[in-house]
Amino acid sequence: xxxVLNKEAILSLAEKAVxxxxxxxASEAEAFAYDGKATSVGIERGQITxxxxxxxxxxxxxxxxxxxxxxSYTNIIDKEEAVEDIIGKALAAARASRxxxxxxxxxxxxxxxxxxxxxxxxxxxxxxxDLIDLSTRMLDAAQGDKRVFPIEGGAGAGYSSTAVVxxxxxxVFEAGTMVECSLATLAKEGNTVTPVCFEFNAQRNLNxxxxxxxxxxxRLPLSSLKTKRVDTKNYKVIFTQFALxxxxxxxLINSVKADSVERLQSPFKDKLGTKVGxxxxxxxDDGLLPGGLRTSAFDGEGVPRQKTPVIEKGFLKNxxxxxxxxxxxxxxSTGNASRAGYLSTPNIEATNFHVLPGTKSxxxxxxxxxxxxxxxxLQGAHSSNPVSGEFSVVAAPAWxxxxxxxxxxxxxxxxxxxxxxxxxxxxxxxxxxxMMGQLVAPWLLVENVRVIGK
Numbered sequence: 159x160x161x162v163l164n165k166e167a168i169l170s171l172a173e174k175a176v177x178x179x180x181x182x183x184a185s186e187a188e189a190f191a192y193d194g195k196a197t198s199v200g201i202e203r204g205q206i207t208x209x210x211x212x213x214x215x216x217x218x219x220x221x222x223x224x225x226x227x228x229x230s231y232t233n234i235i236d237k238e239e240a241v242e243d244i245i246g247k248a249l250a251a252a253r254a255s256r257x258x259x260x261x262x263x264x265x266x267x268x269x270x271x272x273x274x275x276x277x278x279x280x281x282x283x284x285x286x287x288d289l290i291d292l293s294t295r296m297l298d299a300a301q302g303d304k305r306v307f308p309i310e311g312g313a314g315a316g317y318s319s320t321a322v323v324x325x326x327x328x329x330v331f332e333a334g335t336m337v338e339c340s341l342a343t344l345a346k347e348g349n350t351v352t353p354v355c356f357e358f359n360a361q362r363n364l365n366x367x368x369x370x371x372x373x374x375x376x377r378l379p380l381s382s383l384k385t386k387r388v389d390t391k392n393y394k395v396i397f398t399q400f401a402l403x404x405x406x407x408x409x410l411i412n413s414v415k416a417d418s419v420e421r422l423q424s425p426f427k428d429k430l431g432t433k434v435g436x437x438x439x440x441x442x443d444d445g446l447l448p449g450g451l452r453t454s455a456f457d458g459e460g461v462p463r464q465k466t467p468v469i470e471k472g473f474l475k476n477x478x479x480x481x482x483x484x485x486x487x488x489x490x491s492t493g494n495a496s497r498a499g500y501l502s503t504p505n506i507e508a509t510n511f512h513v514l515p516g517t518k519s520x521x522x523x524x525x526x527x528x529x530x531x532x533x534x535x536l537q538g539a540h541s542s543n544p545v546s547g548e549f550s551v552v553a554a555p556a557w558x559x560x561x562x563x564x565x566x567x568x569x570x571x572x573x574x575x576x577x578x579x580x581x582x583x584x585x586x587x588x589x590x591x592x593m594m595g596q597l598v599a600p601w602l603l604v605e606n607v608r609v610i611g612k
Contacts, residue, residue, distance in 0.1 A: 165319075165331050168193055171235060172323035175219050178245050180325055184252075186222040186264050187245075188324040190458065191235075192500045198314035199289045201341065204307065206293050209286045217241070218500035221248040225261040228252030231500050262485035267327040270462045275449035278363035281315050281335040289313040292339050292368045299372025300341055305383070306376040309354060311341035313368070322460035330456050337361055339368045345379035352379040353554040355535070356400070360593070362449050378534065382555040385569040388611035394530035394585075395573070395607040396523055396559070402602065403594045404539035405549060406511065409577040411596065412544045414443075414468055414476075415494075415506045416483040423545050425578055426474055435472040435581035438516065442467055443478055444598070445493050445509035451593050452509040458497035459504050466492045468511075472582075480506050513599035516587030523588045523603050525562040531609065532557045532564060533573065547577040553609075572610040580604055 172189035179187030193215045200208040217240075218231035228251030230244040292313040300308055319333040340358035344351060355378035359366045397405070413424040426434065445463025447453050456462055459481050467475040479487075480495035483506065496507035524532065533556045542549040553571045557564045588601040 165333075168319055168321045169323065169329065169331050171217060171241070172321045173329065175217060175241050175245065176323050176325055178241055179219060179221055179248070182245055182249055184221045184223055184249060184325075186325050188220040188264050188322070188459070190218045190220075190497060190500050191321040192216055192318065194316065194318040194499070196314060196316035197284065197286060197289060198312055199286060199293050200310070200312040201293055201297065201308060202310055204297065204301070206290055209289075211286075214499065216500035217244065218497070218502070219244050219248045220503060221245070221252045222261065222264070223249065223252040225257040225259070226252045226255040227258060227261070227503075228255060229503050233500075260482070260486045264324045264326050265328055265459050265461045265481045265491065267329075268462050270330070270455045271446055271464070273446055273448070273453055273455050273463075276334040276362045276453050278335050280364045281337050282317055284315045284337070289315060292366065296339050296341055296368035296372040299369040300343060300376040303376060303380060305345045305347050306343055306379060307346060308375070309342045309344060311339070311375075313337075313339040322456060322458070324460060328460035330460050332455050334454065335362060336451070337364055337366050339366055339371050341371055341375040343375045343379050345383055347383050350383055352382040353535070355379045355382070355555065360451060362451070362453070378555070381557070382567040385567045386558070387570055388531070388558060388568050388609065390611045391609065392606050393609045394527050394603060394605045395609070396527065396530065396532045397602045397604060398532065398534045399592045399594045399597065399599050399601070401533045401536050401553075402513070402599050403597045404536045404551070405542070405577055405580075406597055408539050408542045409544055409547050409549065410581070411508050411511055413547070413578075414478055414508075416477045416479045416487070416489075417506050419477055420483065425545065425547060426477075429474050430476070432474060433472045434474045434578065435469055436584045437471045438587050439469055439472050439581055439584050440514040441469040442512045442514065443492070443494065443508050443510070444512045447510040447512065447598065450510040450598065451595060457491075457493045457504075458495040459491070461491045461493045461495060463493040463509060466494075478506055478508060480504050508596050510593070510598045511596055513587070513597070513602070515589045515591045515600040518586060518588050520588050520590050520601055523586055523601055524559055524564060526586060526603065527559045528561060530559045531568065531571070532559060536573070542577070547579075548575075549577060550574045568611070570611065574608045574610060580607070583607070
């Protein structure tokens with residue numbers, strides 16, 4: 159990887175932007191500086207076909223003048239006049255905007271909790287040749303059976319550092335790393351072609367396991383070659399992490415964001431303290447999770463990340479706030495302000511949305527099911543209704559459970575229901591916690607799920 163900006167350089171850039179903003183007439187000023195690099199190699203049709211290297215550096219500035227907000231950004235940070243230029247544009251935008259009566263000010267300085275396992279210097283040393291090696295090992299592990307065909311995938315590594323400085327004495331810096339490998343495959347036997355199956359491994363340190371990814375990416379489609387149809391009725395269904403990620407991202411996670419509640423786009427409005435799930439459902443938004451893919455010491459406004467209980471034993475405990483929505487409603491920010499790098503102003507996002515694990519092994523969970531399904535992947539979850547929670551999705555592939563054992567793969571299966579009813583019908587939680595981007599979760603066993611078969 160190329161050289162990175164050091165801590166002093168990126169902080170100095172942000173501090174200068176705030177200083178210039180105040181000098182030029184801002185009532186408040188905030189600077190978000192970013193330095194990021196990413197290197198990746200891609201796989202197409204079983205071959206390593208491309209390598210990419212991306213460097214992205216920039217500065218975003220938010221200005222407040224008489225409770226009106228202006229924002230501007232630039233990716234030209236090596237010229238002296240760049241800071242002056244974006245400050246001028248942000249000030250002009252603020253002066254042209256209407257005052258926001260709900261504006262209460264930028265965040266104040268607060269102490270930060272210690273975080274661990276989000277930076278590994280060895281990742282900075284990775285070359286494209288190293289990522290090619292990871293990809294080759296993954297492909298070799300997947301191609302032991304000639305019926306398996308890798309479709310796409312690859313390996314990548316990245317570094318990012320951010321600094322947030324504002325006129326209320328917030329001045330913070332953080333650096334993090336990431337490495338991942340992924341592979342999508344299908345299997346063919348005669349005239350039978352399976353759905354595409356996907357597996358990946360992502361870590362903040364260099365402890366990725368490409369061989370495991372390859373083996374799993376091959377095992378899943380091979381186990382889906384011989385299928386049977388299932389009857390239409392209500393079943394017990396085990397949702398794996400991939401399936402939960404799809405469902406929760408488009409429904410549940412949005413419903414606990416304070417701005418969704420404010421816009422009356424959440425069914426959880428006025429339900430704090432009430433029961434919204436079964437007693438085995440416990441969810442924490444954990445911005446401090448060791449090694450979490452979304453872990454950091456502070457959010458996009460420099461507010462300390464924290465652990466926020468969302469659901470405890472089925473009861474709704476908290477919503478997620480950024481600084482603006484928190485102050486508007488007389489609350490404290492939960493450290494959930496997120497940004498698209500330096501390109502945007504903050505919005506509310508979950509960090510590590512952690513469904514707390516239980517004590518049962520995956521095999522133990524399957525053993526509790528007399529007649530049901532294991533669902534690994536869903537298609538169509540993006541069309542779920544984020545307000546009502548209604549969903550209708552294709553489960554491809556899924557496997558039938560008979561008398562406590564996985565029996566055969568299914569075909570032509572759809573699931574229909576409501577995510578908020580699904581939460582109430584969770585009867586058991588496995589112990590196999592796994593990070594899936596924004597979601598951290600084990601398998602969940604849910605009863606009374608409508609399955610539409612033949």
